[in-house]
Amino acid sequence: MNAKEYIALEDRYGAHNYHPLDVVIERAQGVWVYDVEGRRYLDFLSAYSALSQGHVHPVILEALIEQARRVTLTSRAFRNDQLPLLYKELSEMTGYEMALLMNSGAESVETAIKLARKWAYQVKGISRHQAEIIVCAGNFHGRTTTIISFSTEPLYRDDFGPFMPGFLITPYADAEAIARLITPNTAAVLLEPIQGEAGVVIPPKGYLKNVAEICRRNNVLLIVDEIQTGLGRTGKLFAYEHEGIRPDIVVIGKALSGGFYPVSAVLADRPLMGLFQPGEHGSTFGGNPLGAAVARAALRVIREEQLVDRAREMGAYLLERLAEIPSPHVKEVRGRGLLIGIELKPEAGGARRFCEALQQRGILSKETHENVIRIAPPLIIDKPTIDWAVPILQEVLNVR
Ligand SMILES: *Cc1c(COP(=O)(O)O)cnc(C)c1O
Numbered sequence: 226m227n228a229k230e231y232i233a234l235e236d237r238y239g240a241h242n243y244h245p246l247d248v249v250i251e252r253a254q255g256v257w258v259y260d261v262e263g264r265r266y267l268d269f270l271s272a273y274s275a276l277s278q279g280h281v282h283p284v285i286l287e288a289l290i291e292q293a294r295r296v297t298l299t300s301r302a303f304r305n306d307q308l309p310l311l312y313k314e315l316s317e318m319t320g321y322e323m324a325l326l327m328n329s330g331a332e333s334v335e336t337a338i339k340l341a342r343k344w345a346y347q348v349k350g351i352s353r354h355q356a357e358i359i360v361c362a363g364n365f366h367g368r369t370t371t372i373i374s375f376s377t378e379p380l381y382r383d384d385f386g387p388f389m390p391g392f393l394i395t396p397y398a399d400a401e402a403i404a405r406l407i408t409p410n411t412a413a414v415l416l417e418p419i420q421g422e423a424g425v426v427i428p429p430k431g432y433l434k435n436v437a438e439i440c441r442r443n444n445v446l447l448i449v450d451e452i453q454t455g456l457g458r459t460g461k462l463f464a465y466e467h468e469g470i471r472p473d474i475v476v477i478g479k480a481l482s483g484g485f486y487p488v489s490a491v492l493a494d495r496p497l498m499g500l501f502q503p504g505e506h507g508s509t510f511g512g513n514p515l516g517a518a519v520a521r522a523a524l525r526v527i528r529e530e531q532l533v534d535r536a537r538e539m540g541a542y543l544l545e546r547l548a549e550i551p552s553p554h555v556k557e558v559r560g561r562g563l564l565i566g567i568e569l570k571p572e573a574g575g576a577r578r579f580c581e582a583l584q585q586r587g588i589l590s591k592e593t594h595e596n597v598i599r600i601a602p603p604l605i606i607d608k609p610t611i612d613w614a615v616p617i618l619q620e621v622l623n624v625r
Pocket of ligand 1: 332421451452453619
């Protein structure tokens with residue numbers, strides 16, 4: 226079958242809840258993917274940061290195959306010999322005492338919300354079912370009905386109500402606005418350290434620090450969603466480290482499995498995570514031995530290949546090269562580590578056509594919102610590959 230035929234099948238039999246670039250990928254290795262017609266592309270999106278370790282990393286592949294031969298699923302009704310080791314390794318790597326394993330990122334955000342509410346009633350003493358969580362405009366935390374209840378993107382929300390109460394929305398990057406919304410019923414503030422889906426929005430220096438301080442002063446939990454920014458993407462293990470803070474709850478996913486399998490987690494210390502009692506929360510697949518073995522290998526690759534340092538070095542280099550590109554269309558190039566956004570001027574005609582032009586020339590990227598090209602390659606990318614890509618970006622950013 227050729228690409229056209231695959232696309233026709235998908236359009237006919239599958240829900241149209243995405244608008245993908247029309248590239249039909251057949252295999253991948255490292256930073257490169259290959260389509261069914263044998264064309265090669267540089268993956269400049271890496272599945273929204275899930276592929277930080279690169280496609281089909283041999284160490285993670287080996288762990289997956291090895292574990293799949295032994296046991297894949299026990300359910301949490303029984304124990305397995307991978308989950309305890311993953312818990313310990315996560316704790317040693319992140320500095321949080323405990324973790325709770327789920328599958329998708331959205332599930333772990335939901336888990337963090339439940340944990341914050343439980344803390345609100347059992348520890349803070351908020352009256353039952355009165356707890357409020359403050360979130361930011363432009364947020365992206367996933368697609369469940371609860372999470373889209375506090376989305377500000379009409380596309381994600383309209384026609385999907387009724388909505389979950391208990392969330393207050395405040396502008397992003399405005400710590401004082403958070404302070405003004407806090408009441409005795411405030412359980413937590415939930416935010417992204419950089420808003421990826423909103424177009425790689427980097428808050429001004431001091432924002433996270435101020436929010437953390439406001440939370441601490443008011444006995445409010447700070448939940449940081451590091452699903453996209455975490456595990457090295459921004460040149461630190463967690464993006465919140467750029468401001469020297471330590472959130473109460475951290476949510477991770479995506480790169481936690483190096484793109485092999487959905488694994489997500491909530492991290493917190495014992496006084497918080499210890500609040501969950503048997504039966505109160507769970508997931509059939511959450512914490513399964515296959516996912517745990519994959520996550521252990523994915524974390525090992527981040528450590529052994531020093532991907533955090535790599536993201537910082539390669540990110541600085543790529544950002545510098547991109548900033549030098551003369552283009553009539555570019556409004557701003559911004560980024561931290563290897564999470565970079567090229568914001569186009571409103572009159573440039575939208576980012577989509579630039580992504581399509583990049584695809585023609587062998588680079589896969591994706592527009593985020595109308596006017597931003599998101600650039601987030603696997604963290605294993607090297608200088609020669611960046612040097613190969615930059616002239617192509619320069620050419621595309623100068624098409625009329
Ligand atoms: C991708 C993402 C999510 C949702 O993760 P899923 O695995 O798609 O449910 C939540 N928050 C952020 C910041 C994300 O980037």
